Amino acid sequence: MPDAPGFATGLMAVWRGAQLLHRPGIRPYVLAPLAVNFGVFVIGTLLVYRFLADLVAQWLPPDLAWLGYLLLPLIALAVMLAGFFSFSLVANLLATPFNGALSSAVLRELRGAVGAVPAPGLLEELRLGLMGELGKSLYLLKLTLPALLILVVPLVNALGALVWALLGAWVLSLEYLDCVLGIQARPFPVALQVAREHRGMALGLGAGLAVLTAIPVLNFLAMPIGVAAATVLYDEHLRASPGGH
16 A cells, blocks of 8 residues: 655655646646736835835935935845745736646646546636635634744744744645645635645645745746646545545
8 A cells, every 4th residue: 555645745746846837738828827926026026115115215314315225125135035925815816717727737738638627617716716815814814823922932932933934834735735626616625624634745745835935036936836736736646535536
C-alpha cells in the first residue's frame, strides 16, 4: 500500500506545476493570470506609493524636504514586499475565470480531453470566486487574531515567526485548492475540508508557494504555478475527497 501523500508531495507539486506551464496546451492560459497579477501589483504599488509620498511631504518640514528623496525608495521597497501578500486577494478575485481556464487546461494535459472536467459558467465561477474569497477572508481573520496574541505574550512570542510561517503556508494552500475545486462548483468549505484531510500535503504546497511569493519577479508567476500545482495534487491525490469526481 503506497504511503499517504505528505509535506514533500505538496512541496514537489510546486516544481511540477512550474514545469507544466511551458507546455503548448497550457501556455496560452498562463498569460491572463500573469497579466492580472502583474497589473494589480503595479497599480496597487503606485497608488500606495503616491499616498505615502504625500504623507512624507506633509510630515517633513521644508528644510528637510531633501530627506524625502532618501525615504521614498525605502518606502517603495517596503510597499513592494508587503504588496506581494496584501494585493493577492484582489488579484485572485479578478483572475478567477482565467485561473479556472488554466486549471481546466492542466487537467486536459494530465487526463486527456476526454477525462477533463468542464468548467462552470462564467457567472457561476465568479459567484463561487467571490464567495470563496469572502469565506477565506473570514477564516483568515479567525486565525489571525490568535496569531497576533502569540506575538505579545512573553516567552510564547518566540514561536511567533513559526506560527506566522505556518499560517501563511496554510492560507496559500487553501487559496489554490479552492480554485481547483471551484471549477467544479465546489464552495470554499469543501476546499477547507479537503485541506484538513491532507494537512501535511496542503502545508507542503503552501510552503513552496510562500517561498516563491516572497521572491521579487518570481512572485508574478506564483499564481499560475499555484493553480497548476493544486490541480496536479487534486488529480493525483484528492479525487476521492468530497470535491472529487
